[in-house]
Amino acid sequence: MAMTITKLHDHVGAEIGGVDLSRPLDEATFAAIEEAFYQNSVLVVRGQDLPPERQIAFSQRFGPLEIHILDQYQLAGHPEILLLSNKTDADGKPLGLVEAGRYWHTDVSFTEVPSMGSFLYAVEIPPAGGDTLFASQFAAYDALPQAWKERFASLKALHGLNKTTAPKFTDAQLASVKGVEHPLIRTHPMTGRKALYAGTFALKVLGVSDAESDEILTFLRDHWAQDDIVYRHRWQANDLVMWDNRSVLHCATLFDAQYIRHMHRTTVAGEKPV
Numbered sequence: 001m002a003m004t005i006t007k008l009h010d011h012v013g014a015e016i017g018g019v020d021l022s023r024p025l026d027e028a029t030f031a032a033i034e035e036a037f038y039q040n041s042v043l044v045v046r047g048q049d050l051p052p053e054r055q056i057a058f059s060q061r062f063g064p065l066e067i068h069i070l071d072q073y074q075l076a077g078h079p080e081i082l083l084l085s086n087k088t089d090a091d092g093k094p095l096g097l098v099e100a101g102r103y104w105h106t107d108v109s110f111t112e113v114p115s116m117g118s119f120l121y122a123v124e125i126p127p128a129g130g131d132t133l134f135a136s137q138f139a140a141y142d143a144l145p146q147a148w149k150e151r152f153a154s155l156k157a158l159h160g161l162n163k164t165t166a167p168k169f170t171d172a173q174l175a176s177v178k179g180v181e182h183p184l185i186r187t188h189p190m191t192g193r194k195a196l197y198a199g200t201f202a203l204k205v206l207g208v209s210d211a212e213s214d215e216i217l218t219f220l221r222d223h224w225a226q227d228d229i230v231y232r233h234r235w236q237a238n239d240l241v242m243w244d245n246r247s248v249l250h251c252a253t254l255f256d257a258q259y260i261r262h263m264h265r266t267t268v269a270g271e272k273p274v
């Protein structure tokens with residue numbers, strides 16, 4: 001079975017065909033997938049029968065996995081798998097994270113060393129809705145006017161949580177979350193390409209006036225997910241979708257809560273953005 005790589009969009013996303021991720025991959029096949037991942041930022045592999053241990057084994061080839069701190073949402077016996085789910089247990093308690101970010105973000109950019117890759121496997125999906133959107137931040141950077149590229153080159157933003165991203169936190173809890181600084185433009189370590197690195201966790205641009213920070217963030221919110229740089233993934237059961245948090249923003253969308261959406265997520269550790 002020959003592996004195929006088919007672009008899904010001019011700027012972001014490719015589909016891998018002709019692979020069975022439930023079996024160990026040889027070095028050459030894995031190297032081709034890894035390269036396609038860094039180049040396309042999002043990979044879609046459909047029709048996979050992926051038990052937890054195989055998803056873990058495949059994900060680990062990209063690097064060490066992160067264990068999510070919300071241990072109540074780990075899959076029993078497989079702490080490397082975070083459940084994204086609106087299923088409930090016998091007592092009505094949610095089995096997983098019900099809402100994983102219906103706003104543009106890059107995973108946990110409010111931490112010092114944000115995640116590199118997030119790998120989401122669809123176990124059960126609603127008949128409609130619950131799509132995931134991906135916006136290329138290589139393309140968002142490339143589309144900046146030259147003067148703005150220069151202006152942003154030395155700027156950093158403070159990333160943290162707020163009422164939009166953490167609605168259940170009280171003001172006092174929010175105030176206690178220390179923010180972290182990251183460059184507004186980061187260089188992808190594998191491709192050398194520059195990417196815009198912001199998203200909804202970016203709360204403030206540092207080293208400029210409050211008014212200038214507001215002006216920049218307002219500009220970025222209009223710019224970072226323009227229609228022409230967005231790939232919309234419409235899920236089918238048995239899809240594995242993997243994204244590179246260093247070069248895309250992503251955004252979850254609504255679905256009718258009478259249907260089940262149940263996903264297994266593995267997360268590959270990243271490096272400090274530079």
Ligand code: OGA
Nearest residue numbers: 100101107131132252253
């Ligand atoms: C995530 C996430 C989007 C979705 O898992 O980090 O943002 O559509 N998921 O579930």
Ligand code: MN
Nearest residue numbers: 100101107250
């Ligand atoms: Mn996310």
